[in-house]
Amino acid sequence: MPTRFPGWHFLQIPGPSNVPMRVLQEIARPTVDHRGPDFPALTRDVMAGLKWVFGTEAPVIIYPASGTGAWEAALVNTLSPGDRVLMFETGHFGVEWADVATRLGVRVDMVPGDWRRGPDPQVVEERLRADSDQSYKAVAVLHNETSTGAVGRIAEVRAAMDRADHSALLLVDTISSLGSLDYRHDEWGVDVTVGASQKGLMLPPGLSFTAVSAKALAASKDASLPRSYWDWQRMIDQNERGYFPFTPASNLLFGLREAFAMMREEGLENVFERHSRHGEATRRAVASWGLENQCANPAEYSGVLTAVRLPDGCDAGPVMAIAWERYALSLGVGLGKLRGRVFRIGHLGDFNDLMLAAMLAGVESSLALAGVPIERGGVDSAMRYLEDVGR
Amino acid sequence: MPTRFPGWHFLQIPGPSNVPMRVLQEIARPTVDHRGPDFPALTRDVMAGLKWVFGTEAPVIIYPASGTGAWEAALVNTLSPGDRVLMFETGHFGVEWADVATRLGVRVDMVPGDWRRGPDPQVVEERLRADSDQSYKAVAVLHNETSTGAVGRIAEVRAAMDRADHSALLLVDTISSLGSLDYRHDEWGVDVTVGASQKGLMLPPGLSFTAVSAKALAASKDASLPRSYWDWQRMIDQNERGYFPFTPASNLLFGLREAFAMMREEGLENVFERHSRHGEATRRAVASWGLENQCANPAEYSGVLTAVRLPDGCDAGPVMAIAWERYALSLGVGLGKLRGRVFRIGHLGDFNDLMLAAMLAGVESSLALAGVPIERGGVDSAMRYLEDVGR
Amino acid sequence: MPTRFPGWHFLQIPGPSNVPMRVLQEIARPTVDHRGPDFPALTRDVMAGLKWVFGTEAPVIIYPASGTGAWEAALVNTLSPGDRVLMFETGHFGVEWADVATRLGVRVDMVPGDWRRGPDPQVVEERLRADSDQSYKAVAVLHNETSTGAVGRIAEVRAAMDRADHSALLLVDTISSLGSLDYRHDEWGVDVTVGASQKGLMLPPGLSFTAVSAKALAASKDASLPRSYWDWQRMIDQNERGYFPFTPASNLLFGLREAFAMMREEGLENVFERHSRHGEATRRAVASWGLENQCANPAEYSGVLTAVRLPDGCDAGPVMAIAWERYALSLGVGLGKLRGRVFRIGHLGDFNDLMLAAMLAGVESSLALAGVPIERGGVDSAMRYLEDVGR
């Protein structure tokens, strides 16, 4: 039995995504003194890049932490024990963020959902209108629900809040969409946007972010959940001088700077268009196979990932095992109650048409070998679409 | 004015330390699926290495976070709002940890200090004996105070606590000593040991750790400070199966595995002996220069760093600036109230005799060029000592 | 116009092949003293690996040079000015090697060919039988003609020479087959085998090799073509002690050692079988498209590359341009008189099924977009074959 699998491994989970070599090499630069005279230039470069991809002029805080940490940061900086937050059961990560809130002592009102669509702006409006004493301190939604591939319509959620004339903060998770899908923190009136490094930003995991509106920063003055590591104000104070209140993950920051350089070379609009195109190509393949997309609302289809539902009686486990063992292809497992029911295909980050073809070929062969009843021709449909749509 | 400084840069701050190329290359490996079937092998390897350097059979928790995060983790998992903790003003980091505790809602009793020695075991005993109602929930001390180069005598602190027959937990910070100085979590009866990646473990910053005794784990059941990201139990549950409850900083874990391989090749006793030897060599140079060590207690001299006091009227700023601009040598700034008064020399991590000679030569020349009145011959004293003592 | 093309570039020329990251990282290790005490261990490791892939116990000489240099080495070490050599017009590289010989002062008798098959063993026998005064000093053939994808049947050529009872040396070029196709220097009675680093051995270009039989070494004593850099004897003398008579390309040697480690992990038989399988999968795709293989003899099909003939009136230029500009896919240009008439697909080195699928998808789309009349379904045929044949 060979111990080596030749060639490239295809990391087609919905993040971490394939890290480009230019970023890997930057991460492998010698570590520097984070209190030295040259460090502020690095800080300023990554801060400029972050504001650019978040679409904001507001402060962005960088944490040496996973995205889960930034979830916590968004909550502890804005809320007090017992505060009410409106959240949506859009899928596994919607549930998880609510769990974090609950563990921290916040009261979550969870709008139930079927894990096949984003948060309903109509429901937002109804709930907030009904909240006549403005008891909700925040509405927290996901821009891209990574367990289902449904994109939250953030601008519409904001509009619903405005229509309800409610003072709640709008907290948005862009962990799996930042740098892949169009996003506008300022224009859309978001108060706290949470992001992370290991998806559209093409880095390994280890960094997460919060973009913070003036309203959110003001709310943090009164928020009384205990906080130290996640505290915004100390970060902002030090960042202004180009430093951090504690040791930053400097090598990942080198990589982040390079990732922004690469995104500028490609053009942010082109990056978004590419993700959109690869989402559509993937959905065409899925349709060719006769399979169903977990996301049931075409207006919310994601350019980041596609969650593929298997026919009743089929288990995703063997498909994924074949993909990995025979094709060195990592697919995303179904999360929470979708385990076994779906597998997830990531088509994000440093990705192109032929990587997509490779991935779809691996999925198609794995489905066939696992005995899932499919029509062939998925790769072909995707490639023809890409031929037609151009680059 | 050239924009490039030729040759190696000497990162002689007391951490982050110079990251060896083998580790950098591992960090630059393609990111993998942290939920994939091969991941548990990596988890097990790094867990085994961590237990080895912490000197424990107890669980070790890995956080994608700076050491400051693990400080917070040690507190929120063991304490409840208003709990009393005994801490020591051993230097800047002693003060900082206390600040974290205070911000989180813990009551800190800080034993004042002169920033020139470790925590006094005698005082520990006195304070705990005086605490007849066992109101202290924890004693928190530093193994290596990175701002002064004083090593806390942890076994003696433990003995003092035992003599006082007190139930408080013993929390120890080994952020700058782990993997450089002999440390024994189990043997010394420590309850929570905090560590980090970017010092003796030779990694870039971005990972931190807590080793957790059974007593500490039991205490966490009743501890009511809100926690989610830092929560031990979910980590332990997932780690047992080789996974993590949220995305780990996988590329740093690759590097950590390699760092342990390197430490095994060298031998942990040899690593400790090397740090001890380089500490003595540095102190001989400092003595040759006619300068004073900030650590005033020879029983507590550190093999990790040496904080060098400048004569009255001399400012460390120009010395450090010359070291950087003329010799590409990063020295550690004096922290807190020692700013300007001392500079700190790191001699830890992936380091050897000739790197020490280079660094001391740079310090000696920088002192001379900055006009600090010194005797020459520091490099010579250090090298002769190293010749005599062997390798 | 974006200046960056996202994702991986597919280097599917018939060498240099995609260099695996493990090899790239080894090449990026700090350079060492080639006269130092540790160097012989490296020399011995790579020598052992070379003997293994060449299938020989005889000396193998390593040149810091392209394969063209090793061609020259094979000639100047064995021949004298005016010596006759029998060569075959199997394609561009057959012609090129003959040109080298001619330039060096050797008389080449070139057997004409149609660039669609390997050297005919029958013709070898006839020519040598006709050479009653044993005037041919060597027969020089290619194991894998990289311009056409035709594999020379070396064992049959040897048998033909034996049947003719001729004393000529047998010189064989394995530049594009070494480490990809089964090869047996000793068993097949080859006198000089020429190889290079940048194909099946998965390295960048810069190293080439000659394996040298005892008979060839004896012949070198009398061979009077001037030689210095290429001289075998000085190499052999120094290599025995683990050193080289002049500075070796040490970083490429690090990479070579790693490449052998990877080949051992996979198993050499598995490597050969994989290339064979990918050759067949590619030919099935080509057949699906309704296109023709430049190699006209199924007994000589290559697992390394497939040269695809375009229909009359079609030019390969636009196909390759589209592949590169739109898909970041490098295909091999038609060489010599095949320019424009064929393009070449490399499926060698560090390669796997999904890379093949990606490459074939890129070729299929590029053909379609260039307006070459093809049937679709090439990727599908290839993947179904790979599903069936297993791994």
Next chain:
Amino acid sequence: MPTRFPGWHFLQIPGPSNVPMRVLQEIARPTVDHRGPDFPALTRDVMAGLKWVFGTEAPVIIYPASGTGAWEAALVNTLSPGDRVLMFETGHFGVEWADVATRLGVRVDMVPGDWRRGPDPQVVEERLRADSDQSYKAVAVLHNETSTGAVGRIAEVRAAMDRADHSALLLVDTISSLGSLDYRHDEWGVDVTVGASQKGLMLPPGLSFTAVSAKALAASKDASLPRSYWDWQRMIDQNERGYFPFTPASNLLFGLREAFAMMREEGLENVFERHSRHGEATRRAVASWGLENQCANPAEYSGVLTAVRLPDGCDAGPVMAIAWERYALSLGVGLGKLRGRVFRIGHLGDFNDLMLAAMLAGVESSLALAGVPIERGGVDSAMRYLEDVGR
């Protein structure tokens, strides 16, 4: 016995020199298609850099080969069998180049020497004046004799040739000086300059070069030594279009481009000045130790290396062994008849003051531990000189 030596290894032989990480990382980029549309840009960049460091507008030829190969190239392109060449016994490499010439069938007239100085321009003039029938076809000298650290005064050699009104070509070896010492191919009227990658250009070994004057190129039309790999004309023809007649060592070319970028950032004059300064600092250390420089002519002292003579009765072997085993310091062995009598210190390439201090500290300690009778204080002398002379 530990199997790992911690920290950096100091490669202080006179080449290969320490390769900077930026260059190593470039070498580790994915290999590209050397016949692809993007390749000419790389070719042009490295050609521009080469002309810059050679100080020429003439063609420079790049060989995938060691410097020894470029020696051969300089000869076979310009000479015919039996041609006379005037050479100088300046040291081991002077003798070696003459050996190459002899092996290739050229008649070498070797001017005897004591291995302690460069070629005497006066002798050049006398020999050429005495050669009334212009029988010498070339004068071949070394710019930097790497075995002794004596710098040939090329401009004076040229002037001597001009005074003698002789038509011989001037061939110069800059293998160990290119990019470290001031050199001017055009201004000094050199016909063929030979260089290599692994010294001042900060690359690993594997590339060598010849810069070729119009006169040399004209001579090559009539030169009848057989040649193919080394042939200039085919290279020049292809290079003009940005390509190479056979596969170039592309990854080393990536590194070369980066090395030129680094040299431009530092400034070529600053690079030369730095080498000069480090040569003087090293000589001051040697003088402090009471040891002698192998180069006996102060006008010919080298900024690249210093060959240190040991007192009678002392063997360099144990000094070098201690340096390696105890300090991970590679020193250059005495070559040819100087074996055991000298060791050589390289202070070239990517090097700075603290690396020099480290190296001298290692040498001083190794000398002391080996029992060589020296005065201490070498590092101190060097560092004080460097303090005074500034940067």
